[in-house]
Amino acid sequence: MNEYIIEMVGITKDFPGIRANDNITLRLKRGEIHALLGENGAGKSTLMSILFGLYRPDAGQILKDGRPVEVRDPNDANALGIGMVHQHFKLVHNFTALENIVLGVETTRNGALRMDQARTQVMALSEKYGLMIDPDAQIQDITVGMQQRVEILKMLYRENEILIFDEPTAVLTPQEIDELMDIMRGLAHEGKSILFINHKLAEIKQVADRCTVLRKGVLVGTVDVADTSVEDMAEMMVGRKISFGIDKQAADPGDVVLSVKGLSVAGRHDKRAVSDVSFDVRRGEIVCIAGIDGNGQSELVYALTGLMPVESGQITLNGADITHALIRKRNDAGLSHIPEDRHRYGLVLDYDLQQNLVLKKYHHEEMQHRSFIRVGSVRAHAERLIRQFDIRSAQGPDTIVRSMSGGNQQKAIVAREIDTDPEALIAVQPTRGLDVGAMIYVHEQLVRVRDQGKAILLISLELDEVFQLADRILVIYEGRIVAELDGKQATAQELGLYMAGSRKETA
Ligand SMILES: Nc1ncnc2c1ncn2[C@@H]1O[C@H](COP(=O)(O)OP(=O)(O)OP(=O)(O)O)[C@@H](O)[C@H]1O
Ligand SMILES: [Mg+2]
Numbered sequence: 239m240n241e242y243i244i245e246m247v248g249i250t251k252d253f254p255g256i257r258a259n260d261n262i263t264l265r266l267k268r269g270e271i272h273a274l275l276g277e278n279g280a281g282k283s284t285l286m287s288i289l290f291g292l293y294r295p296d297a298g299q300i301l302k303d304g305r306p307v308e309v310r311d312p313n314d315a316n317a318l319g320i321g322m323v324h325q326h327f328k329l330v331h332n333f334t335a336l337e338n339i340v341l342g343v344e345t346t347r348n349g350a351l352r353m354d355q356a357r358t359q360v361m362a363l364s365e366k367y368g369l370m371i372d373p374d375a376q377i378q379d380i381t382v383g384m385q386q387r388v389e390i391l392k393m394l395y396r397e398n399e400i401l402i403f404d405e406p407t408a409v410l411t412p413q414e415i416d417e418l419m420d421i422m423r424g425l426a427h428e429g430k431s432i433l434f435i436n437h438k439l440a441e442i443k444q445v446a447d448r449c450t451v452l453r454k455g456v457l458v459g460t461v462d463v464a465d466t467s468v469e470d471m472a473e474m475m476v477g478r479k480i481s482f483g484i485d486k487q488a489a490d491p492g493d494v495v496l497s498v499k500g501l502s503v504a505g506r507h508d509k510r511a512v513s514d515v516s517f518d519v520r521r522g523e524i525v526c527i528a529g530i531d532g533n534g535q536s537e538l539v540y541a542l543t544g545l546m547p548v549e550s551g552q553i554t555l556n557g558a559d560i561t562h563a564l565i566r567k568r569n570d571a572g573l574s575h576i577p578e579d580r581h582r583y584g585l586v587l588d589y590d591l592q593q594n595l596v597l598k599k600y601h602h603e604e605m606q607h608r609s610f611i612r613v614g615s616v617r618a619h620a621e622r623l624i625r626q627f628d629i630r631s632a633q634g635p636d637t638i639v640r641s642m643s644g645g646n647q648q649k650a651i652v653a654r655e656i657d658t659d660p661e662a663l664i665a666v667q668p669t670r671g672l673d674v675g676a677m678i679y680v681h682e683q684l685v686r687v688r689d690q691g692k693a694i695l696l697i698s699l700e701l702d703e704v705f706q707l708a709d710r711i712l713v714i715y716e717g718r719i720v721a722e723l724d725g726k727q728a729t730a731q732e733l734g735l736y737m738a739g740s741r742k743e744t745a
Contacts, residue, residue: 240304243268243431244289244320244400249298251284253641255632258284259295260455266400271422271432273442273463275475276452277673278645279630282435283325285452286402289433290322291315321393322402325435325644325671326581327385329377335388336360336373339395356395363394367421379506381532383414390421401425402433405644407441408671411531411699419445437645437673439468451475476675484681487689488726489709492521495693496542496573496662501551503537505717511537513717514551519662519693524684526696526708526725530737534717535697536578539666542695543575544568545583556661569598572661576651576668578697584651585639592620592635595654627653628676644671652680662693669703681706701730715739 244266251259258281266272274282287293289300291309299306302318309315315322329338336353339360345352357373364371369387377385386406393401403422407415422445426432436442442449443463451458451474458474472480496519505511512534519525529535540546542553544565553561555571563571577583585594596616599605605615620635629649631637639647648671655663665684669677684707688694698704704711708725713736721736735741 239268241267242301243303245301245304246285246289247299247301249285249288249295249300251281251288251293251295253284253632255637257455259288261298262452262455262457264450264457264460266431266433267448268431269426269429270447271426271434271445273446273449274433274435274452275437275439275442275449275471277454277475277630278649278671278676279454279643280452280475280673281455282452283404283643286322286404286433286435289315289400290320290402316396316398319397319399320402321396321398321400323386323389323393323404323406325404325408327382327389329385329388331378332376334374334376335371335380335384335391338377338388339373339392343396360391360395363391367394367424368417369394369421382409383411383417383531386410386414386418399429400431400433404435405437405671406434407436407438412701413530415441437671437677439471439674442471443468453477472674475673480675480678482674482678484678484685484706486685486707489523489688491523491709492691494518494520495556496695497552497554498542499552499554501538501541501553502549503534503541503546504549505534505537510549511717512541515714515717515719516551517712517719517722519695521691521693522688523709524688524694524696524707524725525710525712526698526704527712527714528698528701528704528708528733528737529714531699533714535666535714537717538714539575539578539664539697542664543573543577569658574598574655574658574660574663576655576663576665578666578670580647580651580670585647587638587640589639590635591624591629591631591637591639591642591650592616594639594650595620595623595635598654598658623650623653623657628679629653645673645676648672649676649680652683656683656687660687660692662695663687664695664697666697667699668696701733704733705730713737 242265246264249259249262262285276282288295291311291314300309307318336357340356345355369391371384371387406418422432446463448460449463450460499516501512501515502510503512527535541548548561555573560568596605596619605612617635627649630646631642652668669680684694696707711723711725711728712719713721720742
């Protein structure tokens, strides 16, 4: 038997304006977990999409068990036992979990759909691999972690042997990440072969056997993870040594900028999502809301930014009441927002990059005159941000944002929101999907904005990020602020107890 289940040999793929993959060779061993690492835009998703039949390579060959195969489309991939969980999931939102899993491979008898058999099989798989789901829940009502389990079950139901995960942990909570790591180990143990794109070096270290590194479309090399340090992997990836961690002086908070008093927000299914929350964010400080996903963070942010109405309470910005103000009005008063869902609230995917970068400003005098857009100004503005934030794309300001890599889409949002010179910046998971270099850059920018005397409200599920940036930490649990901690003194353990609701501070 061939040692390699899949070999991609000399793969080249061009897109207009860019060579996304340049003569890349990657060999996947049977039963291994193989990580794929590289900066944002390095060509990782492209390479995996070629293996899954979404793109045809311009040159190169794919071998399965040592024999050349054609992967013209995802049906071919499926027939070869290749499955993929995408960076942005591809589920039908108003179908149930079970319906999504069997979609395309339904069992029928005399032309009628037979779901009972499928249900038994799916539940058996779910049991076997510890992938707990509610088969009858609609996708739109379940958490991202659960959606991901549905995607994994979809591959297992199709008896896929080669499983591709494109940044599976970027959207998960720390608990879900641990679970996923266990599931991946279990799958590899069963003989499945796994390809795993990830920016988090610690996770690669934890779960992967080997790691292939790409840089700007080119293969840098493949290493055994056990023999390679996190620092070495990072250096392979960016081509120079990088220092982890950032310099941050103690905060020197000034006047209150953003103030929230007794805020309550309605949630789904007649439940309150946010209950009687009060806090202030002052000039020159980063206040972080920490909590397990689904404890009211999203609704709190939607209320602050005007995406959702408030039930009761008051929000003020520099003393002015904005509780019921229109979104445009909040923006013009100096509120910026890096949203959690970049596709839904952050970008217009079919606009080009320069249009997306000017979304918050196009109505300002510098960008338009008597309702005519100043084309030159818009372009110059985009070019400046592209340079400053190192936003990589195929065609610069003219690139349609949909075609950009996930991390570069994120960088575009961060650039736009920081550049509006906000009074208060609400940043939700600002570094989701960013490579380590870009992540450190964004962290430095947030600290810089703070030091310019702005107020920052950070919402993050990642404890590393919280400890790295927060001057003060507010813990949210079941829609209430249950603790306030000093960013310098709080420990992970203490924070964890509050986040899990097993400890309460009496305010
Ligand atoms: N469908 C497409 N059309 C045009 N250009 C594309 C398309 N898909 C990807 N590209 C370009 O190819 C390059 C590689 O993109 P890819 O999505 O593979 O990066 P990545 O390594 O997955 O990055 P990230 O970590 O940000 O997800 C990028 O410059 C991107 O703009
Ligand atoms: Mg990608």
